[in-house]
Amino acid sequence: MRKSVVALLLAAITLFPLASASSVAKPTDFDVMYLYPLFLALIIAAMLWKFFVPRQLSALQVAFEIDDNLYEVHRLTRTVDDARDILQQGRVAFGVGLYMMGMLGVLLLISELLFQPDVYFEPNLWIIGLFVLLPILISPWETMNAQLAGKGDTRIGATTIGTGIRRVMTLSILVSATIITLIYGINQNNGRITPVWLAITMLVFMAPTILAYGRIMGASWNMLLLNKWRTANGRRNPIDPDKPSFVNRLFSLLLVLFLVTMPVTALNGIVTVFHVLYNSPDNAEEILNYGG
Helix, strand or coil, X not given: CHHHHHHHXXXXXXXXXXXXXXXXXXXXXXXXXXXXXXXXXXXXXHHHHHHHHHHHCCCCEEEEEEECCEEEEEECCCCHHHHHHHHCCHHHHHHHHHHHHHHHHHHHHHHHHHHCCCEEEHHHHHHHHHHHHHHHHHHHHHHHHHHHCCHHHHCCCCCHHHHHHHHHHHHHHHHHHHHHHHHHHHHHCCCCCCHHHHHHHHHHHCHHHHHHHHHHHHHHHHHHHHHHHHHHCCCCCCCCCCCCCHHHHHHHHXXXXXXXXXXXXXXXXXXXXXXXXXXXXXCHHHHHHCCC
């Protein structure tokens, strides 16, 4: 599913240098052209939900290591209908719903850049903010709950009271850590909120998601890179057991590019933060805004 995010981000990166929005159109300045980006984003999001996501999950497998270099492999889905059945289940549907919200927000932003890059329609900006912000706010909380959940919480019949208490505690910890970081940053800068401390505060808030995603990708990076490269070359492999189609090969190639640049991007981000913190350059705000 993340393959589609990679493709959209590549498209956005291509468009950003060509676009500089100089004005924001108010709802009172309505023009039917301002709705074109929204219509396009909705159509593409519907196609992703109906066809692309189920197709990407139509050959889903899970493997358990039972001995050194010996795995027990279970195939969860074989067809698109199997994938759709999985996507309709409780927590899976909730997670995919958040994923699609974020996708719709990114698609709408790209559509705005495609149609009128020099003008943003204010209602579209609110929609972008809402659909991107909600997954961002919920993701660290859900990730923290998943990391702290014991095996007993995943069994059928696990008490909802215990789950509720844990969720309240994790939310309290997450909010408290974020507020403490923000207040400390304000006190360090004579009552002002600086871009550096705002970035650090967001880093603290997103830490559960960053650590979980980093742990998963760190453990599977080499395996993903090798097998997706094989898929891009049209070869069957443990991840993609069926002969890949042209579309699967294309998105596998995009994912390979993403995996290759991931360590460089991470290193660039770390170096950028340390450079801003310790050298305090005059253009620190611009560095943080444009990612180094």
